[in-house]
Amino acid sequence: MVKFAGTRDVIELVNRIGMAKMFEELVAEAEADFARWPQFEKVARVASHSRDGVIELMPTSDGETYGLKFVNGHPKNTRDGLRTVTAFGLLADVATGYPTFISEMTITTALRTAATSALAAKHLARKDAKVMALIGLGAQSEFQALAFKAILGIKSLRVFDVDPAATRKFARNMADSGIAITYLPTAEEAVTGADIITTVTADKRNATILSDNMVGAGVHLNGVGGDCPGKTELHRDILLRSKIFTEFTPQTRIEGEIQQLDADHPVTELWEVISGAKPGRDSDRDITLFDSVGFAIEDFSTLRVIRRLVEQHGLGREIDLLPEEGDPKDLYGLIRAGAPNETKLSA
Amino acid sequence: MVKFAGTRDVIELVNRIGMAKMFEELVAEAEADFARWPQFEKVARVASHSRDGVIELMPTSDGETYGLKFVNGHPKNTRDGLRTVTAFGLLADVATGYPTFISEMTITTALRTAATSALAAKHLARKDAKVMALIGLGAQSEFQALAFKAILGIKSLRVFDVDPAATRKFARNMADSGIAITYLPTAEEAVTGADIITTVTADKRNATILSDNMVGAGVHLNGVGGDCPGKTELHRDILLRSKIFTEFTPQTRIEGEIQQLDADHPVTELWEVISGAKPGRDSDRDITLFDSVGFAIEDFSTLRVIRRLVEQHGLGREIDLLPEEGDPKDLYGLIRAGAPNETKLSA
Numbered sequence: 001m002v003k004f005a006g007t008r009d010v011i012e013l014v015n016r017i018g019m020a021k022m023f024e025e026l027v028a029e030a031e032a033d034f035a036r037w038p039q040f041e042k043v044a045r046v047a048s049h050s051r052d053g054v055i056e057l058m059p060t061s062d063g064e065t066y067g068l069k070f071v072n073g074h075p076k077n078t079r080d081g082l083r084t085v086t087a088f089g090l091l092a093d094v095a096t097g098y099p100t101f102i103s104e105m106t107i108t109t110a111l112r113t114a115a116t117s118a119l120a121a122k123h124l125a126r127k128d129a130k131v132m133a134l135i136g137l138g139a140q141s142e143f144q145a146l147a148f149k150a151i152l153g154i155k156s157l158r159v160f161d162v163d164p165a166a167t168r169k170f171a172r173n174m175a176d177s178g179i180a181i182t183y184l185p186t187a188e189e190a191v192t193g194a195d196i197i198t199t200v201t202a203d204k205r206n207a208t209i210l211s212d213n214m215v216g217a218g219v220h221l222n223g224v225g226g227d228c229p230g231k232t233e234l235h236r237d238i239l240l241r242s243k244i245f246t247e248f249t250p251q252t253r254i255e256g257e258i259q260q261l262d263a264d265h266p267v268t269e270l271w272e273v274i275s276g277a278k279p280g281r282d283s284d285r286d287i288t289l290f291d292s293v294g295f296a297i298e299d300f301s302t303l304r305v306i307r308r309l310v311e312q313h314g315l316g317r318e319i320d321l322l323p324e325e326g327d328p329k330d331l332y333g334l335i336r337a338g339a340p341n342e343t344k345l346s347a
Numbered sequence: 348m349v350k351f352a353g354t355r356d357v358i359e360l361v362n363r364i365g366m367a368k369m370f371e372e373l374v375a376e377a378e379a380d381f382a383r384w385p386q387f388e389k390v391a392r393v394a395s396h397s398r399d400g401v402i403e404l405m406p407t408s409d410g411e412t413y414g415l416k417f418v419n420g421h422p423k424n425t426r427d428g429l430r431t432v433t434a435f436g437l438l439a440d441v442a443t444g445y446p447t448f449i450s451e452m453t454i455t456t457a458l459r460t461a462a463t464s465a466l467a468a469k470h471l472a473r474k475d476a477k478v479m480a481l482i483g484l485g486a487q488s489e490f491q492a493l494a495f496k497a498i499l500g501i502k503s504l505r506v507f508d509v510d511p512a513a514t515r516k517f518a519r520n521m522a523d524s525g526i527a528i529t530y531l532p533t534a535e536e537a538v539t540g541a542d543i544i545t546t547v548t549a550d551k552r553n554a555t556i557l558s559d560n561m562v563g564a565g566v567h568l569n570g571v572g573g574d575c576p577g578k579t580e581l582h583r584d585i586l587l588r589s590k591i592f593t594e595f596t597p598q599t600r601i602e603g604e605i606q607q608l609d610a611d612h613p614v615t616e617l618w619e620v621i622s623g624a625k626p627g628r629d630s631d632r633d634i635t636l637f638d639s640v641g642f643a644i645e646d647f648s649t650l651r652v653i654r655r656l657v658e659q660h661g662l663g664r665e666i667d668l669l670p671e672e673g674d675p676k677d678l679y680g681l682i683r684a685g686a687p688n689e690t691k692l693s694a
Contacts, residue, residue, distance in 0.1 A: 006667030012686035019682075046393050048408050050441045055413050057404055061395050066402050070415065070437070072444020078675045082443055088668050090417070094397045096429055097419020106670050110678050142679035169677050319666070320353030321435050323453050328425045330516050331457050332489035335366075339359035 001318040005103040009315040023150040026115035037271030058296035067300035112302040114143035118151035120290035125220035129195035136201035137161035137170040160190035198222040212237035242289040256291040348665035352450040370497040373462035384618030405643035414647035459649035461490035465498035467637035472567035476542035483548035484508035484517040507537035545569040559584035589636040603638040
């Protein structure tokens with residue numbers, strides 16, 4: 001039997017432990033995995049492109065545990081009331097190849113993306129950072145706000161979105177968050193005085209959410225929305241003034257903000273900073289940019305946290321994804337024996 | 348919600364409709380998909396190798412439906428009473444990227460491998476083939492025997508395995524199969540007089556299950572067991588006398604019997620025969636070889652059959668792999684709303 005955690009389990013889990021604790025767990029696990037980054041098998045996503053979107057497989061392994069995320073990206077889905085991104089993931093045992101855990105990852109990916117942003121900012125932003133600007137108030141926005149509150153103590157947000165409905169939704173969801181939120185009429189006004197600027201807009205094009213004059217010395221940029229070829233958010237001149245940090249560079253060169261730069265433009269991988277191999281920010285006047293596109297190891301870390309917490313809280317269900325044990329050479333015997341009784345399976 | 352078919356559902360389904368009907372359904376679907384082979388997206392397996400085995404992803408798409416199989420191969424598993432190969436699969440909607448169906452594929456892969464063998468033999472063996480030799484009586488053997496009975500009317504088998512326990516298991520499982528089975532003490536005796544020779548042994552090495560003198564004119568060879576680098580069953584001289592048929596040639600060059608041949612040795616892809624583009628057997632004296640290693644499109648066809656039959660028979664369960672619908676920009680609202688009641692989910 002394989003443990004399955006559905007959306008119901010993940011929602012129940014987060015409600016039991018709270019978003020702050022959830023982000024603490026996710027960031028701690030991701031931090032430990034970034035610190036041992038060279039141990040992981042790293043391959044570019046396996047993508048199946050179609051007219052309206054893409055289906056991607058994101059596998060990795062640390063030699064003991066194998067992790068896989070299945071994720072789609074279909075921007076037009078929202079026209080039909082469907083979600084742009086849905087996902088699920090699995091863990092398997094490398095020694096036997098047996099799957100051990102399957103989980104929803106639509107909600108979980110939102111948690112992991114925000115946790116990764118907060119982890120990067122913890123290592124790259126100025127230690128005295130107090131105010132974050134948040135540009136783009138879509139599906140990822142509340143997760144970013146709450147992750148930065150939990151991990152960096154950010155309690156002051158300056159926010160902007162072109163869509164009034166998204167802004168209302170954000171305001172409704174964050175009303176009791178304990179974060180002081182200032183709603184600004186333009187991105188330019190939102191970023192004024194911010195120590196950290198998070199961009200998480202959704203347009204699939206090369207946009208200029210931030211122009212060069214909007215980013216002053218000492219700022220940490222958390223670029224989340226630019227995450228596929230042809231989709232960027234920052235003006236190229238900002239990149240040229242920034243110290244740039246990536247996850248898995250070969251993938252970021254194709255998908256991240258740095259697709260605007262030469263292929264040999266110097267970048268530092270986040271794991272090098274977290275493991276202590278390389279410095280992050282050199283001074284309080286540096287502009288640091290975390291050029292986030294998402295990588296399989298983050299999903300691996302997240303799945304391990306979800307599995308552990310689901311176990312601890314008695315959530316999840318067993319599903320018969322694998323046959324019962326028996327003579328390995330007698331697979332047909334399973335059919336001859338007939339379907340096991342419902343009562344032999346847990347509910 | 349996503350439909351899930353577990354091992355219990357697949358076992359129940361096969362018991363309800365019978366193995367013959369199951370193979371008829373699988374071969375009909377696979378035949379239609381082989382006939383439209385150029386429409387499919389074809390990539391080599393995505394493999395994660397480790398000391399004791401491999402975990403593979405096998406994706407494909409016909410532009411409307413996306414299919415994926417997750418499958419492991421761990422020969423040492425049997426030492427611990429575990430299965431060498433386990434698998435599960437999924438179908439997703441290309442237009443939206445949403446997964447729609449998840450199924451066990453440990454049992455189902457055994458069905459699809461035998462169905463593919465029978466489909467190939469239907470197009471490549473002599474029309475008057477009556478007797479099949481079956482070398483190797485492991486997990487796949489009963490499936491091969493029953494597929495060839497259902498699709499080609501083979502009712503006479505000559506069988507051999509080095510392992511008496513495997514032979515006893517085969518005899519027990521096939522006692523009421525309606526197939527006349529002759530047990531022979533050597534592979535050489537088993538193949539004598541056979542019109543079709545199926546090799547499905549498990550040793551992970553370059554073995555010589557069949558030597559050149561054992562294969563006479565007119566025979567169809569169904570080479571199933573040689574399916575990864577360093578694992579072959581047929582002597583190279585047999586290959587040089589045979590007309591060779593493959594699934595996806597770039598993969599077969601690495602994994603199949605033809606890894607023993609030059610990289611430009613002529614082969615014909617099975618879909619070319621099934622679609623009518625190229626001839627199969629030229630005469631009743633040809634030796635034809637189906638160099639089977641398994642390809643993603645076969646799993647795609649099989650998953651579609653299982654989904655359809657599971658629906659028809661009211662089997663399977665809904666699982667909450669995806670969140671409920673709602674404002675796509677309000678993912679966090681799902682968490683705030685709390686976990687849906689158990690009663691809102693089907694059992």
